[in-house]
Structure formats: structure tokens, C-alpha cells
Amino acid sequence: EAQVTQNPRYLITVTGKKLTVTCSQNMNHEYMSWYRQDPGLGLRQIYYSMNVEVTDKGDVPEGYKVSRKEKRNFPLILESPSPNQTSLYFCASSLVRGEQFFGPGTRLTVL
Amino acid sequence: QQPVQSPQAVILREGEDAVINCSSSKALYSVHWYRQKHGEAPVFLMILLKGGEQKGHEKISASFNEKKQQSSLYLTASQLSYSGTYFCGTRGRDDKIIFGKGTRLHILP
Numbered sequence: 099e100a101q102v103t104q105n106p107r108y109l110i111t112v113t114g115k116k117l118t119v120t121c122s123q124n125m126n127h128e129y130m131s132w133y134r135q136d137p138g139l140g141l142r143q144i145y146y147s148m149n150v151e152v153t154d155k156g157d158v159p160e161g162y163k164v165s166r167k168e169k170r171n172f173p174l175i176l177e178s179p180s181p182n183q184t185s186l187y188f189c190a191s192s193l194v195r196g197e198q199f200f201g202p203g204t205r206l207t208v209l
Numbered sequence: 210q211q212p213v214q215s216p217q218a219v220i221l222r223e224g225e226d227a228v229i230n231c232s233s234s235k236a237l238y239s240v241h242w243y244r245q246k247h248g249e250a251p252v253f254l255m256i257l258l259k260g261g262e263q264k265g266h267e268k269i270s271a272s273f274n275e276k277k278q279q280s281s282l283y284l285t286a287s288q289l290s291y292s293g294t295y296f297c298g299t300r301g302r303d304d305k306i307i308f309g310k311g312t313r314l315h316i317l318p
Contacts, residue, residue: 131306140211140296140310141251148304156305157210188250195239195300200250 100125102201104189110207111179119174119204121189127199129192130172131156132164134185135203141188147172148194179208210235212299214309221287222317229282229312231297240273240280241298241306244291251296254282284314292316 102123111117131146143156147166163175184207190198212233221227239258243251257273273280284291294311
């Protein structure tokens, strides 16, 4: 089944404790992206990647890192999470310039 | 640079029509439309590429006016299953995708 998977689905952590949210797709898509969704603000792009070893900043990249060492994986790293990074995070993948397939979301709470 | 969607929210009775607008201040390569139901991930509806095309998808269609940098989503004879939040996403030459804040659509029986 074609899908985008994210782990964990829910995470509660404390300020400053490094964490990684994994994202994996099995559709051989070149384009992968991370979004955060906050009430009233819509989906905001954090980082995106056009292919392996190619990543670019989206609209809200501060406080986040990503890597794209393999085509299927695009982890999101929060080196020192803060409470303002409490949000719902979505990973998505697509063919270049095609429809995006979203993962199920990761709800992160930073205390 | 975030595209502006209007209206912010709309309530309809089943069978009525709705139009959701998306307007951008920057030159666009394409416009994407997605629907998100509460607690779920966004689901793709359609993509419109520059060239002023109009696409249809059962009773949901959309148009893209490249010159005006605007797109509209048309829902005709709405069904209860159309309820949700609709997002437009605009893509420029840099391949960044910027989503609007969404339009909440609620369909009453």
C-alpha cells in the first residue's frame, strides 16, 4: 500500500531535550516536505527536499533541522525543543510538482 | 506571501453550492487544493498548472487565473461528506509550497 508513515504519532517532551520525528514513504517520490499546523494559521512549510542530499528552508525553519540521506526517509530534528514548537506536524511526499501525500501527523507537546 | 483564502468559513445546507477563493501576491507555477477533515491528514483534491486551466472532479471543480494569481474552488450540490477545511497551496518557481489559512465548510442536512 502506497503510504507516508510518521513516528511517533504522539510525543510529550520537555524543553531542551533533542528529539527526532521520522518520516518514510514507499512511493519513490523525489519531493518530501515537513509542515506544522497550528489553529488559525493553516499549514506552514518547515523544510522541503527535492531529492537526496538536497534540502531547502520553507517558511518557518527556525529551530528545526532535516536530512535526506535516502530517498524514502526525511527525518525532522528538533535539537532543543521549546514550548512554541508544540504543534501538529505533517510529513508529505510527491513526485516533483505533483500531488502531495500526507502522513497521519505527529502531535508534539513541549513542556 | 501566504495566499489569502475567502471566505474563512461557510455554512451550507446539503445541495447548495459554494465557492472558495484563493489569492496570491506572488507569481504562481501551480495551485493545489486539499481537504482536511477533523483529526485527519489533508487529502489531495486537484492541481491546477499555470495556463489558466479549469479542472473538474465529480461535483468539485476549480479554476486558475494565472494573470490575477487567483484560484477558485467550486463545490456544486454539496453533500454532507464535503464538510471539512479546504486549503489552497500555491507553488512558485522555487518549489516552496505555501498554504492559505483554510476555509471551514460545514454542510447541514
